[in-house]
Amino acid sequence: GDSVTQMEGPVTLSEEAFLTINCTYTATGYPSLFWYVQYPGEGLQLLLKATKADDKGSNKGFEATYRKETTSFHLEKGSVQVSDSAVYFCALIQGAQKLVFGQGTRLTINP
């Protein structure tokens, strides 16, 4: 079945550092891809999405590009802030039904 594999955490960076969180997927068709963020004690918030190959999703300084040839959707940000500390989930969906999530990557940004 479909699956998502994320970079193991936790990840700890200093403020203004460059961030990459790796995500690869396995799917039989052509899924849409998402990054969700979960702040402490909260539900999931949609961060960005891409629906087809070579699409780039972006939001709040975060970016991810849908790479069909490498089945990847890595999350990047040029300069992280303390407020970016959260758990990040990569996910895919095919059709209208279920999201398949990775295991999550906990990110901590130190001032």
Place this chain on the structure above:
Amino acid sequence: ETGVTQSPTHLIKTRGQQVTLRCSSQSGHNTVSWYQQALGQGPQFIFQYYREEENGRGNFPPRFSGLQFPNYSSELNVNALELDDSALYLCASSLKRGGPYEQYFGPGTRLTVT
């Protein structure tokens, strides 16, 4: 625009009891999905409801059941609670028309089974 809301926020139950969790979908959305998120894990799909009918189910036993109402709100019922049912239960709503079927999540209900 009203977002997805869930109630209650927290719940403590004893093993063997039954529980009902509630979800109100985002305005204009006709589909509700439920997920279970164990501590330190990614959410796992339980089932989805569309137009008051179950529209797909994950690998969860029949003691997990649900309902969707005409106003698209939904309930998740869990019978015969087990300790492993302790988790954050997330509801997500979406609009089943066109694509890419983005799902918007509520804040979750934290269930503790003792």
